[in-house]
Amino acid sequence: MEHVQIQILKRIRLFERLPDNTVARLAGMARMQHLAAGDMLFGEGSPALLFHSLLDGSAVLTSGTCGEESVLEFVGSGDSFLLPSVLLGAPYPVSARMSTAGQVLTLPARTFLQLVARDTALARHCAQAVAQHWSLLLAQVKQIKTQGAAERLAHFLLSHVTTTMGPAALTLPGMKKQVATRLGIKPETLSRSLRKLRAFGVEASGDMIRIRSVERLQTLLEGAGPMRAHGLSSENVP
Numbered sequence: 001m002e003h004v005q006i007q008i009l010k011r012i013r014l015f016e017r018l019p020d021n022t023v024a025r026l027a028g029m030a031r032m033q034h035l036a037a038g039d040m041l042f043g044e045g046s047p048a049l050l051f052h053s054l055l056d057g058s059a060v061l062t063s064g065t066c067g068e069e070s071v072l073e074f075v076g077s078g079d080s081f082l083l084p085s086v087l088l089g090a091p092y093p094v095s096a097r098m099s100t101a102g103q104v105l106t107l108p109a110r111t112f113l114q115l116v117a118r119d120t121a122l123a124r125h126c127a128q129a130v131a132q133h134w135s136l137l138l139a140q141v142k143q144i145k146t147q148g149a150a151e152r153l154a155h156f157l158l159s160h161v162t163t164t165m166g167p168a169a170l171t172l173p174g175m176k177k178q179v180a181t182r183l184g185i186k187p188e189t190l191s192r193s194l195r196k197l198r199a200f201g202v203e204a205s206g207d208m209i210r211i212r213s214v215e216r217l218q219t220l221l222e223g224a225g226p227m228r229a230h231g232l233s234s235e236n237v238p
Helices: 020-029 083-088 109-118 120-146 149-159 176-183 187-200 214-221 224-229
Strands: 031-035 040-042 050-056 059-063 070-075 095-098 102-108 168-171 202-205 208-211
Touching (some): 020 109, 020 120, 040 050, 070 176, 083 109, 083 120, 102 109, 120 149, 176 187
Antiparallel strands (some): 031 102, 050 102, 168 208
């Protein structure tokens, strides 16, 4: 573990726009740890004694026993883990495991909470982060309840590219089986959905996904007309 400098701490999205004096206080309590692929950060039901953020690499949030895990979310560089559990002093509701090698920044939960209580800027940023996470969670529940597999997959792919126009490419953040459970579908349904998205310019080669036109893929999410024209209605996608 290492002491963390201010510029390193600002690589975390939650902290990047905080005043320097706040970041300096956080840096004084922060530690950085190098982890390998497969290393556990914390287990489901364990006490939230540390607040984790990912400096680089990727991780996955899961629930269930080994061999029967459900993937709930993927975590990327700059993201933080389960801020609500830390703020509430509640156990972690899921497990977190590194899916690649990377660096994790940790803050002791008790000291972090003490700073949140007296630092207005930090408290405001935490409140905004929790609100954003709630909004994303609600959107995911809505997708599962109201959309077919192809639509959910399109949403997922578009959320992992940085452009809103023209071509784009991405590497799936986990194995296809993990992506399927994150979307609430079976692996074979994911494969069928990828094939059906070819009509919207999506090409898959292993874990690499190429999107010929982000705007064209977006049309799948804009109404039922384009879906029916290409045989992609919810009824046709299990």
